Amino acid sequence: MANVVVVGAQWGDEGKGKIVDWLSLRADVVARFQGGHNAGHTLVVDGVVYKLSLMPSGVVRGKLSLLGNGVVIDPWAFLAEVEKVQAQGVAITPDLVKIAETAALILPVHRDLDGFRENRDDGMKIGTTRRGIGPAYEDKVGRRAVRVIDLADEQGLRARVADLLHHHNAMRRGYGEAEYSADELVAALLEIAPKILPYAAPVWRLLDEAIAEDKKVLFEGAQGAFLDVDHGTYPFVTSSNTVSGQAAAGTGVGPGKTGYVLGIxxxxxxxxxxxxxxxxxxxxxxxxxxxxxxxxxxxxxxxxxxxxxxxxxxxxxxxxxxxxxxxxxxxxxxxxxxxxxxxxxxxxxxxxxxxxxxxxxxxxxxxxxxxxxxxxxxxxxxxxxxxxxxxxxxxxxxxxxxxxxxxxxxxxxxxxxxxxxxxxxxxxx
Incomplete structure (x- = not known):
């Protein structure tokens, strides 16, 4: 099996960016399987420094780059990163980058909630990046998330947002904050939808086809094993599974097909x-x-x-x-x-x-x-x-x-x- 799973084996920041870049030159497809834009990879290619957060490292090499269903997507951060990378001469197109249509979105209410919690007056904090990652995963598990595919259906989107805000506005009231307008959130999502939907795809099928064609797939993890929500130094962890087993669940590939597991x-x-x-x-x-x-x-x-x-x-x-x-x-x-x-x-x-x-x-x-x-x-x-x-x-x-x-x-x-x-x-x- 010519596939490789790359994971951080400590608390993240182990230098995965360089290694994934080295491996992506030898791979045909690179797939992220968890986390969000809280993770950072620094690549140095021919003296040029690329700082990626959400993008799989393969984009710099022009390799098919996939964001799996296990990743949470901030659509505004995604587009900002597209612009930043393109400004460095890398063409980012829907043919190069695909986002799992079932991936959950990070929304402004998630960023707000992250900040409310980190600013609580009892001094207890986790030390998050305040980018809304944790609250987005909570809503995914709570079955009230807005997913990429929901952007294609305005009526369904309004229902999703109503369900989401039923939960979030109750918490906002508890924090003494103003409620979030459903119309405002829907309008923002409908505005960005045409820019995001071209990237949406059944990532699980693309990977299945690539593996069937004996293409080399690199599964890219973010953060590190001891930030795993189950296996890490709980509660001082991230909100996803960062260990190698998530490569399968977070992309829709069977565990027998993920291949060699490389720890950084x-x-x-x-x-x-x-x-x-x-x-x-x-x-x-x-x-x-x-x-x-x-x-x-x-x-x-x-x-x-x-x-x-x-x-x-x-x-x-x-x-x-x-x-x-x-x-x-x-x-x-x-x-x-x-x-x-x-x-x-x-x-x-x-x-x-x-x-x-x-x-x-x-x-x-x-x-x-x-x-x-x-x-x-x-x-x-x-x-x-x-x-x-x-x-x-x-x-x-x-x-x-x-x-x-x-x-x-x-x-x-x-x-x-x-x-x-x-x-x-x-x-x-």
Missing amino acids: VKAYTTRVGEGPFPTELTDETGRLIGEKGHEFGTVTARQRRCGWFDAVLVRQSAKINGLNGIVLTKLDVLDGFETLKVCVAYELDGKTIDRLPASTAEQARVKPVYEEMEGWSGSTRGARSWADLPAEAVKYVRRIEELIETPVAMVSTSPEREDVILMQDPFRG
């Missing part, structure tokens, strides 16, 4: 927003890692929290994703550190454990058990073979491989697309 793993650990982070460094070392790694969010520009590599976390991620291999990214950021640390276990209330506990309170109490490793003074930046790496860097990669019980398929040594050390081509298994 940063050579250290970062997290943005609220929530537990066992290996977080709040000292000078953490600041230095963040500075060298340019750790700011593509979409939000928020500074990421940084820490040592957490092998416990990634090993658990490998199990829940069924990883066949990983890409270790940003190895070059660790150049010059005299000593490196890797978390090999946790201590919880005096006991050593080998997994991240499910309890929120226990997650906050776990302490990392570290193994120290010798750093390297030479540069790994731009390396494209093992011979280009310092011996200590090779030992670091191999030790990570042992600890996470998953082979390293690739090592990325800079933001440039071809700066990788390839051990195993995922499309060839």
Whole structure:
């Protein structure tokens, strides 16, 4: 099976954009299967930087790019991104990009609700991007969402909006906010409908046909495994399933056809927003890692929290994703550190454990058990073979491989697309 599923194996921001771009050059079709425009991918192609949020990374390469039913679509953000990418010389057309006709829409009321919740006066917040992702997924599960296909039927659209606002206006009253006008929302949707509907398609059928023709399909995930609504550090998670199993459900492809599962793993650990982070460094070392790694969010520009590599976390991620291999990214950021640390276990209330506990309170109490490793003074930046790496860097990669019980398929040594050390081509298994 010459298909590949790419997932983040930590808390997102692992460098999926570059790897998906590298893989998309070898793929025929690229399909996003979850998330929305809260996710960000940065691609560097021939010196040009592309910052994508909703678009599958394949658009830059001119590959058929699909947004599956598991993705939530902000139609205004989608069109804004089309304009931005086209301004960089990439032609975005309905022949190149397809949106699942059953995908749920993100509407202004969703963005509003996200903001109301993050501004609540009790100080409790999740740290969302305030883009309406969570509320849109809530409405999808609550069976009151407006979907892409609804834009084609004005009478049905009015009924959908009425049902949606029956729920949202009750909450808006509870927050002391004015009700949203149904006529205003319908008018806005009817205005944008002719610009969105040309992109609508039965994505499940397009993928079925592509696979039947032995085309290579790249399934692209957003965020990371520990932001998964079921498997992550709940409630400090996103509102969708970010693990590899969602590639099937979020596109309409059977799980037996999704192929090789590739996890993207940063050579250290970062997290943005609220929530537990066992290996977080709040000292000078953490600041230095963040500075060298340019750790700011593509979409939000928020500074990421940084820490040592957490092998416990990634090993658990490998199990829940069924990883066949990983890409270790940003190895070059660790150049010059005299000593490196890797978390090999946790201590919880005096006991050593080998997994991240499910309890929120226990997650906050776990302490990392570290193994120290010798750093390297030479540069790994731009390396494209093992011979280009310092011996200590090779030992670091191999030790990570042992600890996470998953082979390293690739090592990325800079933001440039071809700066990788390839051990195993995922499309060839």
